[in-house]
Amino acid sequence: MNRLDTLTSWHSDWSGLRVAVLGLGVTGFAAADTLAELGADVLVVASQAPDERARLLDVIGARLVQSDLTEVPGELIGQRPEVLIASPGFHPDHPLLLWAEAEGIPVWGDIxxxxxxxxxxxxxxxxxxxxxxxxxxxxxxxxxxxxxxxxxxxxxxxxxxxxxxxxxxxxxxxxxxxxxxxxxxxxxxxxxxxxxxxxxxxxxxxxxxxxxxxxxxxxxxxxxxxxxxxxxxxxxxxxxxxxxxxxxxxxxxxxxxxxxxxxxxxxxxxxxxxxxxxxxxxxxxxxxxxxxxxxxxxxxxxxxxxxxxxxxxxxxxxxxxxxxxxxxxxxxxxxxxxGFSLDPHRIEVVATADEIRWIDDSKATNPHAADASLKAFGSVVWLVGGLLKGVDIDDLVKRHAPRLRGAIIIGADRTELRDAFARHAPELRVFEIDADDTEQVMPEAVRRAAELAEAGDVVLLAPAAASMDQFSSYAERGSKFQNAVREFLGGGADDDESASQPNA
Missing domain, CATH: 3.40.1190.10 (Mur-like, catalytic domain)
Incomplete structure (x- = not known):
């Protein structure tokens, strides 16, 4: 019987099992920590290693190899792992996963x-x-x-x-x-x-x-x-x-x-x-x-x-x-x-001023999520754009063009969105935010949105895209939007919670 087939319980004998863990993010460290506790021989291979986690690897008895991961490190070849634990972000055709497949090394995820x-x-x-x-x-x-x-x-x-x-x-x-x-x-x-x-x-x-x-x-x-x-x-x-x-x-x-x-x-x-x-x-x-x-x-x-x-x-x-x-x-x-409330940056009402609601749905990181968010409102000034991850934005723009008062395009590459608005909403007022300084993206976007919005409108951040081209996460993107809105509005926002809930 293959030794891996016997490892179906915490109480199995994991001692000495040669394991390579790819990545030292939250998931990778949890895998390394767990396996080290079980007595396995753990080698962590990562392109980035936060100082605190790297120090903790020494404490728990795991080894670390830092590499750009474009080729298989010699230490990994030398260890000859019996199983490889891949953190979720590793693409299926990553060189280390292809090497493991060629060598007949099973690949597990943390699940x-x-x-x-x-x-x-x-x-x-x-x-x-x-x-x-x-x-x-x-x-x-x-x-x-x-x-x-x-x-x-x-x-x-x-x-x-x-x-x-x-x-x-x-x-x-x-x-x-x-x-x-x-x-x-x-x-x-x-x-x-x-x-x-x-x-x-x-x-x-x-x-x-x-x-x-x-x-x-x-x-x-x-x-x-x-x-x-x-x-x-x-x-x-x-x-x-x-x-x-x-x-x-x-x-x-x-x-x-x-x-x-x-x-x-x-x-x-x-x-x-x-x-x-x-x-x-x-x-x-x-x-x-x-x-x-x-x-x-x-x-x-x-x-x-x-x-x-x-x-x-x-x-x-x-x-x-x-x-x-x-x-x-x-x-x-x-x-x-x-007693339930939605997470931050999920159709979160930031402020209401002059009968205009400002809503943060930065968590709408793909067209499907943005579609659901846009459907919840009548007349919208839409803040959209970012890292599109290979998806087609055209249908989303076409579907919602009739409900738009205007659009603000953010993101490092705005070409696809610019072309989509030109095709499906040529008369719509559209601004592009081309600020080189990330800190200026949201203040400028908010200022432009305020120029477009009228009483009864919703200014909606629903980017339909990931954030990593300009921000560290959707949460940072949403927080910067919220800060920019509050700074722009100053004391003019309505804090009445009942007045600021989104309508279906």
Whole structure:
């Protein structure tokens, strides 16, 4: 038997296992720390090594090789690893991954490693998996909030910020992990065989063009996302408004007894979640689902909470389905939602002044997310642009041109957006921000937006692009926008929270 096939538990003998870890970000360090604790021979290979993490590697007994990673370091060849742990950002055709494939060295991601080690603290937690092009973090947080309100020990983790490897080692233990998974992580998740993940329930919220430059094609991106449903035990939750997610469920090899549960904003069928007369309802997890439904919460109640934007309502329905699959009562869902708020930079109202609302949706890092954000508002001055990641922006501009008062294009390369507006909105007033100094991008964008906006308009930062061409993250981009808005408006903003909630 292959030694790796015996390593399916924290209590297996990992001592001396030769492991290479690619990358020293949050995920890479968590993998190195975990494996060093197990007694493995750990070599970390990274192009960048933050000083604090590099020092900690010495403390835990792991070795570090810094390299530009354009070729295989001699130290890696000398170690001859038995398994290679790839951090999520490593492209499938990266030279080190191609070398591992040629040498017959298995490649794992942090998710497979964590699944094999999930029994460190008490009874292993169940895993609920969440992926999709957009809405992952909100849905994970919603699901975890609902499960916690029901009294379960729950940890939101994965791509949301807390590595799964850290969650499984928490000494208090958990009943359930709600795991956000990116397509990068799912690329390295095995569909079958030793170490294969067996989720309790799972959802792919939607599928749209994104990360095509990483996966190579839309089909490869979709195939990675579909992995989330493999081996699911209880509920495969899918979006009825997105046929690609239903096909993923149909194609998945699930456990006997697992159910397909649909959700959308329409009237639900007998195994679905949806909306009837302004009420979110469950027609899946009740005995008489063909003749009745369970009320969860009303759209009017969500409006008072600022949670009534259509894409947020969709996320609530998906999270409710996952929580109901775990046995949470409908009344607990209503109580949990009453205390929930969206993350910063997700349709966050910055200010209202002169009947103009300024909204930060910097987290809309692809066209699909920006589309959902734009749909929530009537007349918009749109701040758009950044690193497009190989996706087509043309359809988005064409679809929303009629609702635009004007547009402000940011980003290092503005050519595609400039051409799209010229084709589909030639009369629209469009400004480009070509500031060389990143610190000046948002102040200039805000000033130009103020020139365009009129009473009743929304000035919306929904870039439809990643931020790394000009900013370190979507959060920095959003924060700089918010600071620029507040500085521009001075004391003229309305702090009345009820006046500044977005409308569906």
């Amino acid at each position: 497979e490693l964590a699944w094999r080690l999930r029994d460190k603290v008490g009874e292993p937690a169940e895993w609920i998996l969440v992926t999709g092009t957009n809405g992952k973090t909100t849905t994970v947080q919603l699901t975890a909030t609902i499960l916690a309100a029901a009294g379960h020990r729950v940890a939101p983790c994965g791509n949301i910020g807390i590595p799964v490897l850290d969650a499984i080692r928490d000494p208090q233990g958990w009943d359930v992990l709600v795991v956000e998974l990116s397509s990068y992580q799912l690329h390295h998740v095995k569909r079958s065989g030793v170490g294969s993940l067996v989720p309790y329930s799972s959802v792919c919220l939607n599928l749209a063009d994104d990360h095509i430059d990483w996966h190579g094609s839309y089909e490869a991106y979709g195939e990675a996302k579909g992995t989330v449903y493999e081996n699911t035990k209880v509920a495969c939750v899918y979006n009825k408004a997105d046929g690609a997610t239903e096909m993923m469920v149909r194609d998945a090899d699930v456990q006997e007894g697992a159910r397909a549960i649909g959700f959308d904003l329409g009237v639900p069928g007998p195994s679905d979640f949806g909306i009837v007369d302004g009420i979110l309802v469950d027609r899946a997890f009740l005995e008489e689902r063909f003749d009745s439904a369970l009320e969860l919460i009303t759209i009017d109640e969500l409006a008072l909470l600022g949670l009534d934007a259509p894409h947020v309502v969709s996320n609530i329905l998906a999270a409710s389905a996952l929580a109901r699959s775990f046995g949470v009562a409908p009344e607990v869902i209503r109580i949990a939602l009453a």
